[in-house]
Amino acid sequence: MRKICKCWLVGMMLLLFLMTGLSFPQSEEQVIFWVPVKDVPDLGMVDWGLASFVKRALREAEDAGAQAVILEIDTSGGWVDAMLFIKDAIISSSCPTVAFINHRAWSAGAFIALACETIVFAPDATMGAAEPRSGTPEEIDKPDPKTVSAIRAQIEALAEARGRDPLVFASMVDRNVEIDGLVKKGELLTLRASQALEYGAGDLIAANREELLSKLGLEGTVRELSPSWSENLARLVTNPVVVPILLTLALVGILMEILTPGFGVPGIVGLVSFSLFFGGRYLAGLAGWEPLIFFLAGATLLIVELFLPGFGIAGISGMGALALSIYLVLRETSILFWQEAVYQLFFYVALMGGVFLVLLAFLPQSPVWQRLGLKKEITGKVYQIEEKSSEPSVVGKAGIAKSMLRPVGIVEIEGKRWDAITEGEFISPGTKVRVEGVRGNTIVVKSEEGG
Template sequence: MRKLLALLSLLWLSGALAVSYVVKIEGEIDLPLATYVENAFAEAEAAGASGLVLWVDTPGGRIDAAMKISDVVLESPLPTLAVVKNAFSAGALISLSAEQIAMLPGSEIGAALPINVSPVSEPTAADRKFISAFKAKFRAVAEARGRPVELAEAMVDPEIEIEGLVAKGEPLTLTAAKAVELGVADFECVSLSEALEKAGFDGQTETLEIPTRIKVSRVLTNMYVAPVLLALGLLGLVVEFFTPGFGVPGLLGLIMLGLYFAGGLMAGMSGIVEVSLFLAGIALLLAEMFLIPGFGVAGIGGLAALAASIYLTFGNQAILVGSLAVIIGAVGLFLVLRYLPRTRAAHALVLNNAIDAQAPPRERLSALVGAVGRAISDLRPAGVARFGELKVDVVTDGEYIPKGSFVRVIKVEGARVVVRREEE
């Protein structure tokens, strides 16, 4: 009798201590959110949770992130319940991945047609190949959870027409009542507590809040924030390159690039490979601009390395991020060249002496071979030097020569005057 009472007490305590963990799927679906969900599921399983509840309120987002979350939900050994406030696009896939779906008042699910977003045009539907692949994922998830396959596919493919439900040319979206009626969802509820009760989950819940690190990375990797950080970072370094010493532009550029990389690293979107490719790309472009005449292998390699870094970090959003960065960088460079020279602060940034450089006849330039003069601007490697009364545009073989140094002309190639530093 004593053993029976002890066993009953143990069973009662186990039930009393059982907790359902709530995971929030809110806002745009992105890779940092996928990292949060993966960690939250692992934490809940390690803590011995009795079930996992997905609170879904999202307009959609990245398909690769949604697929990652879907796989985590499908593979979880714990019972799963999706409580839907709104589950559009990628959110629909995540909701369908749960064992049970509860629909809140006024909720909807569906509208999962993949779209391409461009900075210069209206969003357009993805090509048929991509739609087919995403539709296959919806079909696989619906089959795994015993939900109507055709309805799941119709959420993705606007070519599927279902009489009395959805016309050809638009993806399927279901209201709460219709989703339950057609078997896409399991029941309607007015609150989380009612959803838990109807699903047979323990009433005691613990919400796994999104960590601050993930919240920050979601902002930094946003497809409209990341291009700004990237463009301003590169622009700051370009301005710094033409500035004597090391000052504000370089510092701001490094801070912007630091934030750009920090977001990807915190979200698990980028690592040593992506960072190395990016730095290698910058180095190759600088070499092409200032050390190697023309535009050749180094320049092409630099652009390829930068593009690879952005693609590996942002995946199917890489074109949008890269395009926005180029546009923002071009506008920023125009504003710097247009307005900065007019400000007092620009006197330290702009090589005003270069404006006064003379362009003597080529025969006079040829006579300068062996002549010694003084650099009247920093040579990075191009700049201006004075030889007697002449101010001449010159270039070094790649070395940096500070303003005020003596230089000697070592060769003249047409209008190109090459100098090296002369010891005083």
């Protein structure tokens, strides 16, 4: 019996060995990765979501031992910092890289194409116009010479590394470069396909994918990649148009929540907007822990402020922590232009101050504001003044603030609770107040303490 078991075990091991050995001669499938680097409607141009996608595609190509990675480029440009991130990822890739310029590789697109080992043009494709522009006020009409110098040095070094003429690519960035018969001083160079081949800025012209693969001698399965949902979300929420909207909604929502008791719709809108602002960058792997730590600290301090009388240290510290977290995120996604992050931060601080004044001046009278603000449950009956009866006997009477008035809240007069509003003054619970007048169905009160 033991001999039979031993023979059975030996036989099974031999069978497994033979089965494993049979698979050794099988050749690995040749794979060509096709990566679109394109402007997407509503999602933006070259941005951090695209940068995350390209880096992932290059990593997957390396893991798969790809025969080549072909980047199909069709873009008008985008963020400088995202462009440099993509350029570095391409340069450091161990896979052969090919840029197929299908229509245009302008601005950041020219950098990305130059980073590839081989550049192929579609017959109608163009490449160039890579002068850097920042979002700072001074550079809207005229670029900063220091920025131009830095980007020119980058593109010249990249051209040298790829064995191409640095002067040709420098003329795409710097208007002061002149090349006889190609570009005049004061102009930026943009090359057509035939010009690119003539001046060594391109290698081949191919009308479509099949012709490109044939001319490059590539045979194998083409695996076309596409951005994941998280990368598309990152592209959307890091879009230069979407970012101000998210931050505006976040700041307005937080301010409205501070000015009203309890927690309601404005607070939810603010937190969701902040979450999208930070979350998109984390999904793309673009933000460190520091902004998140300051954001959570700021949000915690603001929540504490909601339950403490007055707008004091907790509220101010919370707003400061939120501002710092916003700056750190803007700074991390603007590695070249730190001034741009400062300008954007100042803009949002000014916007926040303006919104704060508007809310204090106009929204307290709005019925919608009062419905949003008075969501906090208060025991006991709350009296309201009927619009048709002004209740003149209430005017001039003294009472006690039963909730925080920011500037809407609840006061108690002669044992009855009333909806109340101040003229922008914050009043803590327990403060003595006096009725100054009637506004619609709400009484207007003023603190009797502190003068």
